[in-house]
Amino acid sequence: MAFQIETPAVLSSLATANLLPSPLIPQAFKSSVQLSVAFNDKLVAAGNLLRASDCKVAPTVTFTAEVNANANTTYTLMLVDPDAPTPDDPKFAYWRHWVVSSIPNSGSSSDDAAKSGKTLTEYLGPGPKDESKPHRYMFLLYREPEGLKELTKEDVGGEEFVQRRSFGARKWVEKFGLELVGVNWMLGAGDGWKEEEGKSEL
Template sequence: MASTTLLDSLRTANLLPSKVIPETSFTPIFSLTITFPSISPSNGNFVRVSEVKQQPVISITSSSPSSPSSHSAQSFTFMLIDPDAPTPDDPKFGYWRHWVVTNIPFDSKSSAGEDADIIQRGRTLTPYLAPGPKDESGPHRYLFLLFKEPEGLKLEKSDVGGEEFVDRRSFRAEEFVKTHGLELVGVQWMRGVGDGWKEGKDEL
């Protein structure tokens, strides 16, 4: 049921299908939990800029918790991207690359198939940059994506681009995924708005 709700929300927001979720038949193998200090957004919930300044904790849960060992040899790439930069009406800088972490091993010893705070074990290629849409921009859609890596994949910072603010714009996420043989296995998303944005205006 949770997966159905997630997929329905992605379809409603025109994120399924999309460049990074191209298959209409996509079914996540892992559930993602996004935990900021004061909020845990899911399925397109609204968050304010002030609520997401701090890097969140990312946890994953296998869809087959009874046999977590089946994932034990897997490693993952995680990314947070914004297709609506600088504004949903003029997304000329989408995807904006907010966060990329690779070579995340799956902890097969985690209880009940849940693996908490996965980012700590990975290699950060792009440090977390908090979403910061302007009040007048309207809601931005932010995608948290988990990909299974092919065996032996080793990515460098040069593979994703620079860390400076302007270097993060116009990230070709779909090309990055195809080039490195990544397989989408988990997704979550939220809508981000400025602290002064009033609900009901320019909603996606």
């Protein structure tokens, strides 16, 4: 079993945001990697707020190596929105923004782990409407089971706008035996959203 790296700030923030527990993050979850995400010089840091214009281009993703993981271990990275189209009416959750599979264990030493994997869903930046409260965006890193066949775009679904919504993320993860090992998350708001006009209760 991989050594569990305690990340109290992330876990505490997930609980405060009602993401721990949630359909994708079980109550007993403990990180075994530190998952870092950065949009240029803006870090994703346990629920901090970024604007849509900050996130137009795919971020840089890095993660620490899992203790005792073998050289053939691979990972899947997923970015989803549980608050689409708005936190008050999340009828299109989960919105699938990005999926990258077959990230090699060596990706943990890469400057950008996502580039070493196979993109199943091309990155589509967050785009909440200005009148919406901020959305919660979840970056989830999963260990792939040994012997998993190489996943394809067909395994995850289409990339048209309407095909990304209402993604059955939990069933998809369970279908392919993926095990959650790392989480980070942020709040995303439209460039015109004014905090004093719509503070969110997360």
